[in-house]
Amino acid sequence: MSSDIRFTDFKSDKQPTWCPGCGDFGTMNGMMKALAETGNDPDNTFVVAGIGCSGKIGTYMHSYALHGVHGRALPVGTGVKMARPDIEVMVAGGDGDGYSIGAGHFVHAVRRNVDMTYVVMDNRIYGLTKGQASPTSREDFETSTSPEGPKQPPVNPHALALASGATFIAQSFSSDALRHQEIIQKAVEHDGFGFVNVYSPCVTFNDVDTYDYFRDSLVDLKEEDHDPSDKDAAKDVIFDDETEHQGIIYQDEESVPYHERHGVDEDMSVIPDGAPEGATDLVREFY
């Protein structure tokens, strides 16, 4: 692995088909920079992507990657990391992929605290299917399938994560490039499941949660004297319905990742040419 890795090494030769101005460009750039900054290179990195506009990210990045089934990106990442603790695993998907079809996996991936990074590109809309309500859409957000709004509260992903025992919860904004990269980098460096919800605006189908909206309303926790290790403080941020925050909301400094708890530290891709040594013991057990 060479040591002079630049973030552009993580770019594939495919041109993104995202709409011009899509938040996902910024989200992806921050991911690539964070990976390069943390000393990774494409050959020791595995990116798992879900389905939707966000799911295309694996195609536009250059690394080992799997573009999977809708909503199941986290289990795939979990499997990669368990088999290959030596590989940097980053999972990316949208709000539909993570909080709707994949919500069940999100809860359990958080609980497992596998040492990987989960980036949710949250645009509060279904973009690829041309504009339907997502689980993070506002209650009164009018779409083709919810003419009067979904009439149900949006999922609070940070709260869901906290309730599931998260050890790292963060929020970033794709347009605030440096800060976004910094937050992703912290998630990559975290010993355990680094969860970052990224506001990644859809310029085509969401005229409510826009760049302007986030730029005007986001409060950075770094400037708020927020202590990420304080769970109660994190709770206050998470349940503050009045303010949109960005920054590290919660980080458990004592986090013990899955592989340490379970002693899973071997590169499982390496096996002998025959049955493993001592396999005959298994037969003897049946006497």
Add this chain to the structure above:
Amino acid sequence: MPADFNWAVGGEAGDGIDSTGKIFAQALSRAGRHVFTSKDFASRIRGGYTAYKVRTSVDKVQSVVDRLDVLIALTPRTIEENLDELHEGSVIIYDGERTTMQDVEIPEEMIGIDVPLKRLAEEAGGAIMRNVVALGAACEVAEFPIENLDSALEKRFSDKGQKLVDNNKEAARAGRSYVAEEYDHEFDYNLETTDEDYVLLNGDEAIGMGAIAAGCRFYAGYPITPATDVMTYLTGRIERYGGHVVQAEDELSAINMALGAARGGARSMTATSGPGIDLMTETFGLIATSETPLVICNVMRSGPSTGMPTKQEQGDLNQMLYGGHGEVPRFVLAPTTIAECFWKTVEAFNLAEKYQLPVYLTADLSMAVTEQTFSPDTFDMDEVEIDRGNVVDETTIDDHMSESGGFQPHEITDDGISPRAFPGTADGAHMSTGLEHDEQGRRTEDTEMRVEQVDKRNRKVETAREREDWSPREFGDEDADTLVVTWGSNEGALAEAVEFLADDGLDVRVLSVPYIFPRPDLSEDVEAAESVIVVECNEQGQFADLVEHDVLERVDRINKYNGVRFKADELADDIKETLAAGVEA
């Protein structure tokens, strides 16, 4: 026919039926006798009844029969449930002091042995050992040396202390003595012992052991009857060989975790039953089209839906062959014996990696929960061979790069098999996807590349047909006019049925098929026979349909799969060409 002895212990769920039966089965196995066990769990009338049955002989036994010689009945219902199998002279051991058994009626033609199981157990150290008292009583009835029970009791209780082991041994002897003293009766049984060494295991355990032997390092699953024992077996064992088991939140997750581990380069597996396969089918196409080697074990049970979860059926054959949208190459293996569960698991891992596709390994409930004795040599670990297929490393990857310098995990090759690079291999970074893709794994809708990739994936199946041995196992009379074909776990019952038939002067030839796809070409065998019978544990005859399919007259085919629909003028030309080709031929 084997001079067999059929024994059972039955009672309510929670009576310790399983462990009691297992102790007796192990004692017989340790005494050099062959054993074949089966379990009745759940109910024909109402919930609660459970029984563990043991068939034993000094000769090989590979099936259950409808006959019960000695029954330990802890409840009146145990007798009711088994009336069909009990016969004149059958012995029923029961505790007449147990409240529920006080008024029990032993059928006149049978021999009731009333043993105060609980009282004798209490005298030996605790009421909990009453089943062991019954085992001792059974030893006396069957003239089976009680010393053989000792090693089984030690195996079961040694981790709980020598005192408990000794108490149990004493409890067994109390049962034996009671029968010897109180019943001056000659029973017709004499369970001889031999010097043979046997191991005793069930199909799920054989699959789990096969997985470890094959180098499987990662297992993700979600508990489901009757596949759970695979996971239970691996838990705590696979770790000794550097592996890990994860209990996922559902089957959707389990198969995706297994897929992730396989992409990481691990030999990886999941096991489930029909309802789990339904969920896993979502990811099946992705596994196949991303050319990921994965072993998916389906331990079938009675469906559809929740069906009869604790009952036998081979009803998922079509699901495994055809499940999933689109056209997906896959292999389907169906081991025909418990020993084959081990070997076919090893083979499944090799096939999955050599041909880079998902392999269904299917057993069924009757095989999963049945224990059978084998010589330990049956599982000779030195015979296990590992073939990882076409894996490239830093030194060989250069031969598989595109002109622009990208690794080509879906390289178009003559045999359809492309190179595989594990993460961490320098210059091997690539995308795997459920989208149609080019040789580098990049999304494409190019009509030509689409066709090339579909053909390449299918070519792997043709290559496997040529390179591997897909033959069925044959037994019976090879010149017989009657051909009986079966698949999966029916082989044992059929092998013994052949002997029954031979006694009646009827010879049959049997083909027992462990490969469903690819499968052996049976057309010549079918055409040579006067009558052909396909035996399988389902209603529709799913394998019979395949056999019929394989001997049907062939039709010409026009297929289009480049993503564009038929056009009228093109179709007219195609038909003309096809007819012309037919005339030439």
